Amino acid sequence: MFKKQPDPFYFPCQEVPLQKKDKLRYLDMTTKRQLNIASGRMNFMACCFMVFYAIIIGRLFYLTVMNYEARSFKVGGTQTNYALSRRNIMDRNGIILATSLPTVDLSVDPSLVKDDPQEVAQKIHSALPDIDTETIYNKITSNAGFKYIKRNLTPKERSAVNCLGYYFLSETKGEKRVYPQGSLVAHLLGGVDIDNIGIAGIEKAYDTELMDKDVQLSIDVSVQEMTREALSKGVEKFQAEGGLALVMDIKTGEILASVSLPDYDPNVPAGKAGKERFNQATLGTYEFGSVFKLFNTALGLESKTITVNDIFDTSKPWKIGKKSITDYRGQNRPLMVPEILIHSSNIGSAQIGLKIGWQKQKEFLGQFGFYDKLPIPLPERGTTQYLKKEPWAEMESATISYGYGISVTPLHLIAGVAALANGGLYHTPTFIKGGNEGKAETRVISEATSEKMRHMMWAVVNYELSDKSPIKTYAVGGKTGSANLIINGKYVEKRLRTTFVGAFPMNDPKYIVMVSMTDPKGIKETFGFNAAGWNAKAVGVNIIGEIAPYLGVAPVEDWKQPAYIEKAFERSLAHKKRK
Amino acid sequence: MKQSTFNFMCLGVAVVSGVCMFLLKYHVLDKEKELAHLRRQIVNDRRELHLLKADWAVLTDPQHLRLLIKETELRPLQAKQIVQPEELEDRPVSSEEETKKGETDV
Numbered sequence: 001m002f003k004k005q006p007d008p009f010y011f012p013c014q015e016v017p018l019q020k021k022d023k024l025r026y027l028d029m030t031t032k033r034q035l036n037i038a039s040g041r042m043n044f045m046a047c048c049f050m051v052f053y054a055i056i057i058g059r060l061f062y063l064t065v066m067n068y069e070a071r072s073f074k075v076g077g078t079q080t081n082y083a084l085s086r087r088n089i090m091d092r093n094g095i096i097l098a099t100s101l102p103t104v105d106l107s108v109d110p111s112l113v114k115d116d117p118q119e120v121a122q123k124i125h126s127a128l129p130d131i132d133t134e135t136i137y138n139k140i141t142s143n144a145g146f147k148y149i150k151r152n153l154t155p156k157e158r159s160a161v162n163c164l165g166y167y168f169l170s171e172t173k174g175e176k177r178v179y180p181q182g183s184l185v186a187h188l189l190g191g192v193d194i195d196n197i198g199i200a201g202i203e204k205a206y207d208t209e210l211m212d213k214d215v216q217l218s219i220d221v222s223v224q225e226m227t228r229e230a231l232s233k234g235v236e237k238f239q240a241e242g243g244l245a246l247v248m249d250i251k252t253g254e255i256l257a258s259v260s261l262p263d264y265d266p267n268v269p270a271g272k273a274g275k276e277r278f279n280q281a282t283l284g285t286y287e288f289g290s291v292f293k294l295f296n297t298a299l300g301l302e303s304k305t306i307t308v309n310d311i312f313d314t315s316k317p318w319k320i321g322k323k324s325i326t327d328y329r330g331q332n333r334p335l336m337v338p339e340i341l342i343h344s345s346n347i348g349s350a351q352i353g354l355k356i357g358w359q360k361q362k363e364f365l366g367q368f369g370f371y372d373k374l375p376i377p378l379p380e381r382g383t384t385q386y387l388k389k390e391p392w393a394e395m396e397s398a399t400i401s402y403g404y405g406i407s408v409t410p411l412h413l414i415a416g417v418a419a420l421a422n423g424g425l426y427h428t429p430t431f432i433k434g435g436n437e438g439k440a441e442t443r444v445i446s447e448a449t450s451e452k453m454r455h456m457m458w459a460v461v462n463y464e465l466s467d468k469s470p471i472k473t474y475a476v477g478g479k480t481g482s483a484n485l486i487i488n489g490k491y492v493e494k495r496l497r498t499t500f501v502g503a504f505p506m507n508d509p510k511y512i513v514m515v516s517m518t519d520p521k522g523i524k525e526t527f528g529f530n531a532a533g534w535n536a537k538a539v540g541v542n543i544i545g546e547i548a549p550y551l552g553v554a555p556v557e558d559w560k561q562p563a564y565i566e567k568a569f570e571r572s573l574a575h576k577k578r579k
Numbered sequence: 580m581k582q583s584t585f586n587f588m589c590l591g592v593a594v595v596s597g598v599c600m601f602l603l604k605y606h607v608l609d610k611e612k613e614l615a616h617l618r619r620q621i622v623n624d625r626r627e628l629h630l631l632k633a634d635w636a637v638l639t640d641p642q643h644l645r646l647l648i649k650e651t652e653l654r655p656l657q658a659k660q661i662v663q664p665e666e667l668e669d670r671p672v673s674s675e676e677e678t679k680k681g682e683t684d685v
């Protein structure tokens with residue numbers, strides 16, 4: 001009955017209720033006010049704590065639930081990509097043409113060098129023998145806070161430097177640009193400076209892009225090698241000063257090979273810029289001589305000024321004013337239009353040119369971009385030269401019709417001839433795989449004219465040819481040109497730039513090849529002749545013979561020729577027989 | 580449920596949660612270390628791969644291969660070696676197959 005009641009349990013911070021006896025206690029006004037103040041403060045502090053904990057809870061919720069993915073697993077970094085600051089340049093099949101390799105640069109903080117600088121310089125020289133002691137001494141005694149002693153150390157050099165144990169020497173991560181194929185694609189790739197910034201070629205043209213992604217060229221390294229090998233042999237055989245060769249996909253404008261000889265090894269640091277660093281294929285502008293007769297004939301047919309059966313009198317030199325136009329080993333007889341191309345008659349071409357008129361001539365050549373730099377991103381683009389003064393005089397119009405008086409780059413020429421043979425569509429040449437995809441084509445001649453041009457180009461190189469030649473096998477069609485070299489502003493007799501442009505297979509053209517040689521010499525095998533038919537054409541045929549099987553071009557069994565080609569052959573053979 | 584029992588249960592849950600949290604934290608730390616190690620390994624492997632690709636480009640340089648090929652009997656592909664599928668001759672039939680065919684016909 002008198003069992004003692006247990007003491008009540010209160011949770012921490014729980015308000016203790018007033019007991020009856022306490023309620024009865026008299027509270028004066030002062031105490032009551034103090035209690036109210038204390039209660040208010042407690043409530044205030046409780047609110048503060050609540051806000052404080054609410055912030056912490058909110059933050060925890062944000063970190064652990066809302067933004068978990070982005071903030072998780074930060075330990076050790078999240079990067080799994082390995083990428084150097086400059087990416088690869090690859091050929092059309094993904095073979096690396098230029099890449100960066102990780103290296104180490106050696107630097108010094110001269111303010112930390114307390115030892116005898118002469119002794120230090122000598123010791124560093126013993127580890128890096130290719131840098132002389134004086135250069136090292138100057139670097140370690142300079143007032144600068146940082147000096148490179150050598151960039152891109154080899155592993156052996158790095159080991160030797162580490163063995164010195166100098167605390168003031170430090171290593172920094174570096175990169176070295178490497179070209180695994182050496183000189184094979186040297187001109188096109190260009191190069192970079194010591195800080196890996198592009199200074200020439202594709203390296204300069206795609207400097208920004210190479211920071212983010214690989215660049216894939218249209219070049220096929222195997223085709224490039226076969227082309228270079230054949231050209232190199234040709235240059236050596238005909239003792240030429242140099243040469244260039246291009247291979248292009250005739251239907252897309254993509255360049256598969258671009259060779260310029262002499263060349264250089266881009267892995268060797270650039271010294272004094274010599275002629276071996278000059279990219280003849282894109283930067284050089286030249287007069288290509290008789291190859292331009294193709295454009296002249298195409299214009300004549302397209303403008304309906306001439307027909308394939310027309311005959312022009314080339315029996316004697318043709319006089320324009322005081323000057324006369326002559327033929328190299330002329331036929332001295334009237335020639336059909338296909339014969340003018342087969343025998344490369346300057347007289348016949350000049351007559352066609354004058355019949356067409358200079359305005360049409362100028363307008364037509366402009367459609368092939370012969371008056372402008374090619375719209376390609378390469379820094380090495382040649383500026384073409386042509387007659388800007390109007391009207392063109394008769395002599396000027398006549399000479400341009402057979403390829404004198406207008407200088408273009410080899411890229412201009414190959415793209416132009418490609419358009420004549422591929423059905424009449426001009427494609428700007430590109431060095432990037434798929435570079436012309438989605439771009440509009442420009443029609444320069446009709447399909448019908450292009451077909452006639454294909455037959456005539458076939459006739460030019462197949463006239464009097466043995467069946468065993470790759471020309472017959474792959475139905476090659478093309479044109480040669482031999483132009484006198486200009487030295488000190490004057491044409492030099494018997495010193496030539498010889499050129500051959502040939503497409504194959506002519507029944508359905510797929511590729512076009514161009515070869516041009518500077519000053520090839522006559523040799524015993526060519527009976528002392530040095531014209532394009534003896535050297536540039538031979539090299540071109542060798543290139544086609546090598547690359548056609550690789551590119552999967554099947555031999556052409558039989559390609560029926562139209563009557564005008566048969567007739568032209570008959571006329572030429574009959575004349576030869578009479579002679 | 581008595582108040583004291585509930586309190587002990589809460590305390591127990593709190594202790595177990597604390598221990599679990601402690602173990603979980605160190606387990607996650609270990610996993611993060613492992614992950615970081617794997618990532619470093621991946622980067623190193625990719626670096627090696629990059630160097631090997633560069634090596635491969637040097638070794639497969641067509642100029643280099645042309646020199647090597649001189650020691651072999653391999654020769655460049657000739658035009659006559661390219662034929663269309665319909666030009667291929669039928670596979671020669673062995674005598675065994677011929678006999679079998681004859682039996683089937685009978």
